Amino acid sequence: MSHPRHRLDEVIHAPVRFAIVAALAAAEKAEFAFVRDTVEITDSALSKQAAALERAGYVKITKGYVGKRPRTWLSLTSAGRAAFAAHCAALREIADGALGADSGPGPSRGR
Amino acid sequence: MSHPRHRLDEVIHAPVRFAIVAALAAAEKAEFAFVRDTVEITDSALSKQAAALERAGYVKITKGYVGKRPRTWLSLTSAGRAAFAAHCAALREIADGALGADSGPGPSRGR
DNA sequence: AAAGTACTTGCCGAATCGGCAAGTACTTTC
DNA sequence: GAAAGTACTTGCCGATTCGGCAAGTACTTT
Numbered sequence: 001m002s003h004p005r006h007r008l009d010e011v012i013h014a015p016v017r018f019a020i021v022a023a024l025a026a027a028e029k030a031e032f033a034f035v036r037d038t039v040e041i042t043d044s045a046l047s048k049q050a051a052a053l054e055r056a057g058y059v060k061i062t063k064g065y066v067g068k069r070p071r072t073w074l075s076l077t078s079a080g081r082a083a084f085a086a087h088c089a090a091l092r093e094i095a096d097g098a099l100g101a102d103s104g105p106g107p108s109r110g111r
Numbered sequence: 112m113s114h115p116r117h118r119l120d121e122v123i124h125a126p127v128r129f130a131i132v133a134a135l136a137a138a139e140k141a142e143f144a145f146v147r148d149t150v151e152i153t154d155s156a157l158s159k160q161a162a163a164l165e166r167a168g169y170v171k172i173t174k175g176y177v178g179k180r181p182r183t184w185l186s187l188t189s190a191g192r193a194a195f196a197a198h199c200a201a202l203r204e205i206a207d208g209a210l211g212a213d214s215g216p217g218p219s220r221g222r
Numbered sequence: 223a224a225a226g227t228a229c230t231t232g233c234c235g236a237a238t239c240g241g242c243a244a245g246t247a248c249t250t251t252c
Numbered sequence: 253g254a255a256a257g258t259a260c261t262t263g264c265c266g267a268t269t270c271g272g273c274a275a276g277t278a279c280t281t282t
Contacts, residue, residue: 003151005130013126014239019116019205026208032260040114045240047261063260068249070259088206094130095199097137125270143229156271158230174229179280181228 004093011056012087016041017049021058021084024076032072050074058083115204122167123198127152128160132169132195135187143183161185169194 012021019039024030030038036046053059058080062073076084123132130150135141141149147157164170169191173184187195 003130003149005126005150008126013124015116015119015124016239019114022205022208038114039116042241043260044242044262048240051261065248070248072260091129091202091206094133095202097133127270153272154229155231155273159271162230176279181279183229 004090007086007090007093009083009087009090011053011058012083014049016045017053018087020046020049020053020074021076021080024059024074025081025084029073029075032074035074053080056080115201118197118201118204120194120198120201122164122169123194125160127156128164129198131157131160131164131185132187132191135170135185136192136195140184140186143185146185164191167191167194 012018016039020035023035023038027034032046032050035050036043039046041049050059050061054061058077060075060077062075064071064073123129127150131146134146134149138145143157143161146161147154150157152160161170161172165172169188171186171188173186175182175184
């Protein structure tokens, strides 16, 4: 007795964050600039959303240097990976129909 | 040169509306109360979201009577069905990785 | 006449999002 | 060594959105 929509993760649902998490899920670890270019977002927005994802415990932000220049890397935590998987599963459940929620097919089925 | 996230339909993306549209996609035509119970939402919220979907041209709202009692039915328009399909496709593209966005696999690939 | 059914609408406060611009901490260039 | 550039970060701001609650509408049933 619970529609899969309730299992959607609000943090991951936002289009931008969904894209970021998906990009990270595929990449294992990615540079800030790479994610920014992939998702097509401004520095500012990525910085904010990444911080939000970190706050949620879904992303780990690592800072370091490449040569003498500062770099930031983003990677999913295991919690983030799990949340993403769960979110996708919920999305699929919803998309594949609310079938099974009621008795079955056929329109105009009152209660 | 465009991340699939840009193809997400804002009207459909909202969790509640996504659930409503999905329910309708599976049902062909459904009673207001059926959708409300399936999606687990209040009358007020469904009424508002359904109106929004109608404004977007995605849902058709039909009113009539069953015996002497008023009833409202919701159904997807063809535009709604198409938008839903497109939205799901974009969702999948994103979820299946931003692969193909850049040159290929491998982490730490700068620009 | 009062109550109930089946929604609809207005009001409201809370939360979110992105752009823009300034800030930080270094490094490189002139 | 002062100015400029790199790589983000943060604050401010206006716009939009969403849901709950409660009152309203139009009928019908008790």
